[in-house]
Amino acid sequence: MKLYVSERAPNPRRVQMFIAEKGITGIEQVLVDINAHEHRAHPLLSRGPMARIPVLELGDGRVLSESRAICTYLEGLHPEPDLMGRNAEERAFIEMADRQVEWSITLPLAQAIRHQHPGLAVLEQPQFPDFGASQQAKALETLRWLDAQLQRQPWVAGERFTIADITAFCTIEFARLLKWKPAELGLPALAAWRDRMAARPSAA
Known part of the structure; x- marks a missing residue:
């Protein structure tokens, strides 16, 4: 493959x-x-x-x-290690968390970057900076929600590491193009989670 x-x-x-x-x-x-x-x-x-x-x-x-x-x-x-759920109930809740990240954080942040970052003008023509800024604000609102979630649970989908954490981490790392850092945005739980994710060998 x-x-x-x-x-x-x-x-x-x-x-x-x-x-x-x-x-x-x-x-x-x-x-x-x-x-x-x-x-x-x-x-x-x-x-x-x-x-x-x-x-x-x-x-x-x-x-x-x-x-x-x-x-x-x-x-x-390759069912092990399991990252998507061991049974129907767990799969449903992991997919819910993954979709919430994908649609409410990944998508608006991608639009924010594509419409505001000069290095991506080659991929997004025409760029609409005002639209990008509005999407950035929407993503930040959802990141505040995610920070609150991570104050109650260790991982994005609950008590263990899953694909939802991978989706969120890759998105937040991509947002560094906006010079965003969770700690500087007043999102301490998200910042601590991000540091734990960055320490995983797969992050390299």
Whole structure:
């Protein structure tokens, strides 16, 4: 199998961290320069309607896109250590937390960065800085909610480390492009959680 990734982008990093946490070997990682629009010209990546990465090329030539779908596939192949839930109830609550992060933090922060950071102008034309600023404010509101959650529980989805922590960590690290740091935003529980995440070998 081959995994197509790019530097610094949060969604490819989510899958890379997931693979590292699982200890999966044998997946070739192919670096794609999205700033140079390599993903749009690539014969395999351009098969998808949006030509986005990450993409996992399976051994039979089929292509699996969307980071959550790729992780679900890999979880099925390598069920241990479990990162998505051991039974229906746990899977549902972990997926809920993961989706809450994805839709209420990852998506608005990605829009904030794409519309405000000059280095991403090549990917987002035209940029709308006012829209980016509004999305940044929405993401900060949800981060305050997440900080409150982490004051009551050690991990994003509850009592143990899961895929929801990977999603949140990759998003918050990507937000460093906005010069955001949880401790400076008055989010102490989030800052402590982020430091614990950064110490994990998979974060490297």
